[in-house]
Amino acid sequence: MTTLHDELIAAIRNIPDYPKAGIIFRDITTLLGSPRAFRRAVDELVDPYAGMGVAQVAGVEARGFILGGAMAHQLSSGFIPIRKKGKLPRETVRIAYSLEYGVDEMEVHKDALKPSDKVILVDDLIATGGTAVAAVNLLRQLGADIVAACFVIDLPDLGGRMKLEDLGVEVRTLVAYAGH
Numbered sequence: 001m002t003t004l005h006d007e008l009i010a011a012i013r014n015i016p017d018y019p020k021a022g023i024i025f026r027d028i029t030t031l032l033g034s035p036r037a038f039r040r041a042v043d044e045l046v047d048p049y050a051g052m053g054v055a056q057v058a059g060v061e062a063r064g065f066i067l068g069g070a071m072a073h074q075l076s077s078g079f080i081p082i083r084k085k086g087k088l089p090r091e092t093v094r095i096a097y098s099l100e101y102g103v104d105e106m107e108v109h110k111d112a113l114k115p116s117d118k119v120i121l122v123d124d125l126i127a128t129g130g131t132a133v134a135a136v137n138l139l140r141q142l143g144a145d146i147v148a149a150c151f152v153i154d155l156p157d158l159g160g161r162m163k164l165e166d167l168g169v170e171v172r173t174l175v176a177y178a179g180h
């Protein structure tokens with residue numbers, strides 16, 4: 001049987017010079033379109049957390065929503081959308097952040113969780129860590145107990161994983177690519 005690592009590498013599409021020159025875009029739409037690779041990735045992401053009393057999976061818009069919804073279903077937990085600014089209807093906490101190719105703001109509803117709720121953060125990919133560090137800070141402002149941050153893809157040369165670990169967050173990733 002193909003290892004999970006090899007199956008994911010085969011299922012992820014690499015697009016050179018998107019969205020701008022010098023970036024290799026790691027496109028997970030092909031992974032999501034593979035029933036087997038999608039299931040195996042989600043199974044692996046949730047595996048350590050079954051039965052741990054995880055209250056919420058928090059996913060970062062947009063690709064973290066797809067993985068996070070599937071993870072929350074498997075863990076029988078809730079799901080918290082961390083959204084780009086201006087999309088949530090009630091009172092929010094908001095934070096600015098920078099990423100590999102730009103700057104943005106994200107926010108979460110103030111009543112999205114209860115203090116001390118066990119929360120898993122998920123996104124498809126960690127690069128500079130700007131997005132994930134901002135998400136951790138938002139969730140912690142609400143009192144979350146962040147059990148781990150999970151990503152399908154790590155770009156370790158961009159240093160994001162280390163930034164999260166420096167915040168005391170356990171990081172799990174399924175595949176890593178050297179360079180950008």
Ligand SMILES: O=P(O)(O)OC[C@H]1O[C@H](OP(=O)(O)OP(=O)(O)O)[C@H](O)[C@@H]1O
Binds near residue numbers: 064100128
């Ligand atoms: O570690 P970082 O350097 O912060 O980069 C990682 C983030 O970049 C991508 O999202 P993007 O901001 O492109 O948004 P999208 O999912 O809405 O396309 C990716 O899905 C992560 O959220």
Ligand SMILES: Nc1ncnc2[nH]cnc12
Binds near residue numbers: 023027099100180
């Ligand atoms: N290289 C990359 N591919 C896909 N999403 C990204 N987000 C930040 N860097 C990325």
